[in-house]
Amino acid sequence: MNNFGKNPWQPLHQKRIYLGCQCSITTSSCMRDSGGILSRMLTNYHLRHRRPLSYRPVLQLTVPGPGCLKDQLNITGGNNLGIFVAAVQTDSAANGAGLRPQHQILALEADFGSGRDTVSLESCTKEEASWRLSRCCLPARVSVKHNPDGFMALGSTLRGGDSFYIRLNMELCPKLDGNGSLEASIGEILHVTDTLPQVVSWEISADGEDSEGCGFWAAEKIDDRQHEPIKNGIIPNYKSAQKLLMNKTAYSRSDFKHKRSWWRWWLSPRKVEKGIPKSWSTQQLPSIARDADSDDLCLKENEQPVPYMLVSPRQPTYQRPVVLVPELVSEALGGILSMNPGFRMLSPVEVGDHSSVMGKYKKESVCREESFVVARLLKTKVNKVHLVLHGGLRMAWFLRKADIHPIILFLHLTSKGRKPLRKRLLEFPFGDKVLVKRLQEEEILLWASFFQFVFVNPEETGSSTTKVVQLLIKKAQEEQERTVWVSPFTN
Structure with a gap:
């Protein structure tokens, strides 16, 4: 087997996975190649660190238990640049397993409360990754990759590591609602740049739910023509916006401005998600309108409010x-x-x-x-x-x-x-x-x-x-x- 790219300082129990091949260091292979082995190993070690990022190996690290992985490290990043390890506790099991800053977390294999499962974090937001780590019961297998370039790019940006666009199905008024600092109206487009900003303390209670059920996102208003940010601020996260929307519609159904947002999220799970039927006609409208205009509206078991809608530019x-x-x-x-x-x-x-x-x-x-x-x-x-x-x-x-x-x-x-x-x-x-x-x-x-x-x-x-x-x-x-x-x- 070709020894190109093997790290001589790696422990024997750690396994390196390359694109298209798998290789591991064994003592027998080192004994068969004793002549000039140290110089060749050092050369290969430096060549590996000069490889393109896509060819760098993925490490499978096993973190022993008991405990929770979230308590032993801090993360940064998001769905745009990836989830990275920002800091690791010195005397923790994660530090002993080999987790270090600048490691990008790709996947987790552990018990998340409903049995052992494998979860990918490559496209997760920072908020979702933090939620996953808080429910990751040790022992766990962590797939990481040393990515200093991505970590440095994350530190050089003034925004967070997240990036996605949402359309508002409700009005955000910080002066009246007391949530966030960015004022926006129904239909406006916001660019979310950080789903777990540092100004917000997000804690998990003993029963597995967030303490207040609230959180915030860092977002920017977007100009439809120039596609550039107009104003930035803090908005309620998805769960907080759901509660806020339910409270608004509970006592504002008689107001037409709030009723439009009620129609939008209440009708969407039942009518819009399945699409308008091909035999759609105006004869079906009166029954839908009577349901939406009723005074005794209530959420079904499988219906949830939709305060934000994920959108993409075209x-x-x-x-x-x-x-x-x-x-x-x-x-x-x-x-x-x-x-x-x-x-x-x-x-x-x-x-x-x-x-x-x-x-x-x-x-x-x-x-x-x-x-x-x-x-x-x-x-x-x-x-x-x-x-x-x-x-x-x-x-x-x-x-x-x-x-x-x-x-x-x-x-x-x-x-x-x-x-x-x-x-x-x-x-x-x-x-x-x-x-x-x-x-x-x-x-x-x-x-x-x-x-x-x-x-x-x-x-x-x-x-x-x-x-x-x-x-x-x-x-x-x-x-x-x-x-x-x-x-x-x-x-």
Whole structure:
């Protein structure tokens, strides 16, 4: 076996694992290679430390018990740079097993309270890794890698070792809530940089739960255009935000602003996680709306509030189409909007021109008209034209299934906001009460769908339909320049 890369100072019971091979030092192999062995070992030792990081070995260290691994070391890092050992107690079992600072923890094999299991920490946040270590009962096998470059990069950054983006499904107001220091509203994007900042003391009680059930994250507000931080601060962590959201909705259901966040997280586990059914129609809306508007709402056993939604940025290479919500507004204003320069209503196409696209979506039993829309969008991605589409939420959901991210313009039509559009909305063959009910039902589904949309208030435009259309044009052009934030719930 090739002796390249073997460390002569490593204890014989430690096993080194390389990419593609396994090797260990034995006394018999050293005796067979006695001539000039010391010089070759020293040369190989220095060559190993000059290897690229991906070729450095992984150490399997066994930490004897009893005790908890969290009590014997401190960690740093996160899901962006990895979890590293920051300090180890001198007289601890972890120190005797060989754990040292600058070691990156890759995996743990131990008893976490429900039997022996193996857990990977390579993509864990700092908060999750600390939680795992606090429940890691010794003895344990720890997979580590000496990574001084990553540890130094972690120390040189001004941020923490975590990095992920969230969209808020609730309002954060530190002055009223008393939690955190960063003020944000529903729908804003935050960049979480540290899930366990040093200013927060996170302790575990004897029963295995965190003492207060609370914690904080370090986060930054993100500019949608420049994709740069605007303001940083502290926000409640996920568990704290869940409790805060439940307390808010318990006594604020009558307030429409808080009710929107209630609709969003309460409907999501039951309706949105499974996706909108393919046979979705407005006939299903009244029962959903009655459930969401009930005064005796309560959480089911398997339902949890969703204060934050994990999102990722996308940069579309095409001109994003425009979808108006509610659907009745799309039918009333879509034609007027498409008459303006830079906007065009998408017309149906022939079946024979896009047979390949039709075959792609044939298994999903989707509407033929929607397949035509996707086919035309795939051909017009490079055009600098805003394509206006009918269909409301049903069309937006289908476009997301085809990996197309539309601009959703939501018109919040109150009694005053309907005045500019009253003449056009009353052209439909039903009364004003039915119209208001259908608008509210579709609004509930929109807030529960986790789509990124633009909130448009027609009251700002006065009493002119032309001004409402001008406002829609302005919002669509502004949204076209922004980053698209995609949620896993809408994939």
